[in-house]
Amino acid sequence: MRKPCCDKQDTNKGAWSKQEDQKLIDYIQKHGEGNWRLLPKGAGLLRCGKSCRLRWMNYLRPDLKRGNFGEDEEDLIIKLHALLGNRWSLIAGRLPGRTDNEVKNYWNSHLSKKLKSKGIHHPHKPDRPRQRSIDHQPVRSHDTRVNTSQILPDLNLNLSLSNPVEERLDQLQ
DNA sequence: AAAAGGTCCAACCGCGGCGAG
DNA sequence: ACTCGCCGCGGTTGGACCTTT
CATH class of the missing domain: 1.10.10.60 (Homeodomain-like)
Known part of the structure; x- marks a missing residue:
């Protein structure tokens, strides 16, 4: 205990x-x-x-950006989520002034429904009970590898198996 | 006007990794 | 090599606020 x-x-x-x-x-x-x-x-x-x-x-924190998410931010979250799954801290790290909690809340209350209504399937369901599996590794700054089977094909990115996440994230921006 | 239902978001909880000793 | 405490993370909850009936 x-x-x-x-x-x-x-x-x-x-x-x-x-x-x-x-x-x-x-x-x-x-x-x-x-x-x-x-x-x-x-x-x-x-x-x-x-x-x-x-x-x-x-x-x-003084550097926080309050208020609604812009369309560009929304778009980026969707792409990053397709790439990373529920790794909110990594996603938030790519959105200046946004927190993981804010991104997570926004995803759960807005984007997941929005995508659902458009018929877009997202493979990253919340784990319940919480469980860390091979393709749901803990996020650490040095942990930059990603399971590419999670990536949506329409991202049209050059995503090779050896490509670190950071490089791929740069391609999104 | 008010009750019921839905939405949003701040905050809590518990887990697992990391690093110091 | 191992233990243990701290930190950061993602999932979940509670309640305030909003919308609908």
């Missing part, structure tokens, strides 16, 4: 208040990102480190 990531009885949960946001922003501006486990104490927050990290990454 894995230990909980933090002492649950001493942490707040749920929506963040303005004061909490400000504490987090102030702390990160002073000390930078990282050390998420120690951050709550340093910042005077009754939150677990994970929660702080998520709040910063998905909402408070």
